[in-house]
Amino acid sequence: MSLNVAQIREQFPILHRQVHGKPLVYLDNAATTQKPQAVINALTDYYTQCNANVHRGAHYLSDEATRRYEAARKTVAEYINASRQEEVIWTSGTTEGINLVANGVAQRLKTGDEVLVTEMEHHANLVTWQQACKRSGATLKVVPINEDGSLNTEQFHALLSENTAFVSMPHISNALGTINPIKELTAAAKAKDALVMIDGAQGVAHGAIDVQDIGCDFYAFSGHKVFGPTGIGVLWGCYEVLKDWPIWLVGGEMIATVSYQDATWGELPNRLEAGTPNIAGAIGLAAAINWLRQYDAADILAHETALLARATQLAEQTDGLTIVGHAAKKIGVLSFILDGAHPADIGFLLDKQGIAIRTGDHCAQPLMKRLNVPGTARASFSIYNTLDEVEMLFEGIKKARLMLA
Amino acid sequence: MNLPSTDEIIDDLEFLDDWEQRYQYIIDLGKALPGLPESQHKEEYLVRGCQSNVWLISEEKDGKLLLHVDSDAVIVQGLLTLVMAAYHNKTPEQILAFDIDHYFAQLDLENHITPTRGNGLRAIVGKIQQLAKQSQA
Ligand SMILES: Cc1ncc(COP(=O)(O)O)c(C=O)c1O
DSSP, rough: OOOHHHHHHHOOOOGGEEOOOEEEEEBTTHHHHHHHHHHHHHHHHHIIIIOSSSSSOOSSSHHHHHHHHHHHHHHHHHTTTTTGGGEEEEEEHHHHHHHHHHHHHHHHTOOOTTTEEEETGGGGTHHHHHHHHHHHHHEEEOOOOOOTSSSSSHHHHHOOOOEEEEEEEEEEETTTTTTTOHHHHHHHHHTTOEEEEEEEEGGGGGGGOOHHHHOOOOOEEGGGGSSSSOOOEEEEOOOHHHHOOOSOOSSSSSEEEEEEEEEEEEEEEGGOOOSSSSSSHHHHHHHHHHHHHTTTTHHHHHHHHHHHHHHHHHHSTTTTTTOOOOOOOBBEEEEEEEEBBBBHHHHHHTTTEEOOOOEEEOOOHHHHHHHTTTOEEEEETTTTHHHHHHHHHHHHHHHHHHHOO | OOOOOOHHHHHHHOOHHHHHHHHHHHHHHHHOOOOOOOOOGGGGGEEOOSSOOOEEEEEEEEEEEEEEEEEHHHHHHHHHHHHHHHHBBBBBHHHOOOOHHHHHHHTTTTGGGGGSSTSSHHHHHHHHHHHHHHOOO
């Protein structure tokens, strides 16, 4: 069965609005995805029917809110195939998840230790490790990419050593769309006794994740990139690693006992979740996952593959257009530059035609420098985009070029 | 460069009502901007925007401020030309008396000059006004 995209679009109210008097063509999905009515309803319903603080009230609503909130954790745990629910830590997003882990790693690193990241990092998975290394005296090693934007796996293996304490890499690159062979690379890193983290911000948007199959220690993602609300994210960590992970924020919820001079910490997941959590966000994210799960993963993949294939074909037929990143394995992203046109001009003239893309460095300044481009224009696709929209993108690019010529 | 006056620009844009014609006009202005040689694209002149960069060099001559600007994006170059029409070769008093927000509103381009727009235009305007204040002092 193939995906009924028209039926999917019906469920996204925002896709029916106009911008600059034109129907919206939303191709900025790598930045954030739109929300289906099911997610909007879950948020409204929570605040209309159920709002209360969790884990502490001795009343009806608090019990119900707690039940829904913990059920959301279970939904996420199942979706990513965590072996235990306590492995799912709520965060505000990918960035916080990586910071939580980097903060713990920094406390354990010593001079001579090495941390491995890649040249294709989003700043969230670079600055965190760079600063953790600076604080601890460890060395940051950066695995290069190949000219096509794929990871240089030979160099990855070459840079791994007995000194490698930690490896963090993206599942999928937000700037290039490259899918990394994370399972194979994780196995190689684990063979050297390194801990492995996957930045799953883009990975989670393009198909079900199986953290046990990947074999990593940590996997972080953001709810807003998978049709859920902003302000909620997930850090998954393997129980054995997470259970005595250095505490992060301290305060309510995460303690066991407190005296004026001392405190002891609670159990997972609470010990890493200080303060009142984003209850509505967690429930909204679970609604997003439940919404997504009704579709067949293979159908989604086939649809997204077709969108990118058509976009790539049209891009290759466009004179003076250079695709940035054409790894054999990629998804969701067409990054490009045009001769004689700054990405900002392209983005602006597309916007006027109702087409939303992103332009700039995509929070990956070192990568742009490495690729020797000032930035790119990036169209990124999701489940609700159509082949017609891909055609409209290229009509839009044609018009922009004419105006800039 | 023969800069149009602000009044000419206001007149011109008033006649262009669809967005394509308006932005074509701005793009054409941008292309006519002499800009700066690559060698002058120095860090000290740079005003970083999150989408595009802008460079500004100024000098004072006969009590007037001479401004030289450039951007890596042509639409921003065009918008800079609109700013130059207001500020280039003017006395500090003229610069400080000019209501730039009202001018951009008249051009129906006020969204370009809001602080949230990452094109560096607002920062340039602020910088020019500051230069004018300094040379008055
Ligand atoms: C690869 C990657 N990592 C990390 C992030 C950061 O995600 P967030 O801003 O939701 O924390 C993003 C978001 O753009 C991303 O694409």
